[in-house]
Amino acid sequence: MGIAVNGVEITDEEIELELPHHKDAANPVKQAVHEVVLRHLLLQEVERLGLDQGNEDSDDVRIEALFAREVRVPEADEAACRRYYQSQQERFSSGAMVEARHILFQVTQSAPLDLLRETGELILAELQAHPERFEELAREYSNCPSGAVGGNLGQLSRGQCVAEFEQLLFRLQPGELAGRLLETRFGLHIVQAQRRIEGTVLPFEAVKAQIADELQRQSWQRALHQYLHILVGKANIEGVSLDGADSPLVQ
Known part of the structure; x- marks a missing residue:
């Protein structure tokens, strides 16, 4: 049985084109298949939400627009940053x-x-x-x-x-x-x-922006994992068992 996403067939050519990007993965073929399936799923969601609008943007730009609309996380506040700083002080030592x-x-x-x-x-x-x-x-x-x-x-x-x-x-x-x-x-x-x-521990103010960026990235990755799992759960995916988080798209 072939691989299809909501009735749209995945061709062998698509997987072959994707394969070189995953040559260092533990299972390059599996990773390439997952990536192609997820990309199809996300582009179908772009079309369903009307984010395409007939323009000539690349697939990556379309997917980024989808993430910008659907995956949002609050900014890390100072209290969260301070808790992280206190628990990870060895990371913020100089020398x-x-x-x-x-x-x-x-x-x-x-x-x-x-x-x-x-x-x-x-x-x-x-x-x-x-x-x-x-x-x-x-x-x-x-x-x-x-x-x-x-x-x-x-x-x-x-x-x-x-x-x-x-x-x-x-x-x-x-x-x-x-x-x-x-x-x-x-x-x-x-x-x-x-x-x-x-070494000497750097003061909180010196690393506050770095911590906020790190916490924001972690929150965004968790939200993206959840979003992909929801999309995969609602989709009709044939021919492959797909974990929505198992993709470089979420790195």
Whole structure:
């Protein structure tokens, strides 16, 4: 059975054109199908609401006009911003640094993710029992150039490494070994924080606008997820099971 949205068939050509945009997704074909189906659904809603009006705007502009009309969220007030500031002060410190080391297990064709995970878990267990072996095991197993110096990455400040690595690293106490493998686009990491230099927390007024933008973005994404779920729930979608939030449209 083919794929259709409210009786309008999705062609293989449309999916093939969309596919290159999702080559890095875990399941590129599934992601491309979801994106095409959602785009059809949204453009049908544009037409139903009369937002098209016969102009020559691109599909993206039409969809943005639909979102502007249908997805609205209140601005973050000062009280909400202050609560966020108090709960996330580590994010708003200036000059904080952590001396870190890691062991990287890089995904390759000859070393698939499952095999790397199994190896990583064994090495992590060994380090939990014998932390003094970190440098030795980093030199033997790490696929990062830092392996040659025992996994030492030097002093890292915020913004110098990928977000998921930074989030984990700055939560660790000096000397603490993360109790799980960390997965990033580079592979799997065993992470240990060493010496830590605390920074100065920026005053609320200096980051108020940044916080308001972040809270506004989060609220808008939640509202958009809800809106897409409602549209999907009302639509007659054949040939595919679609989660309305599973789309780059909501990023």
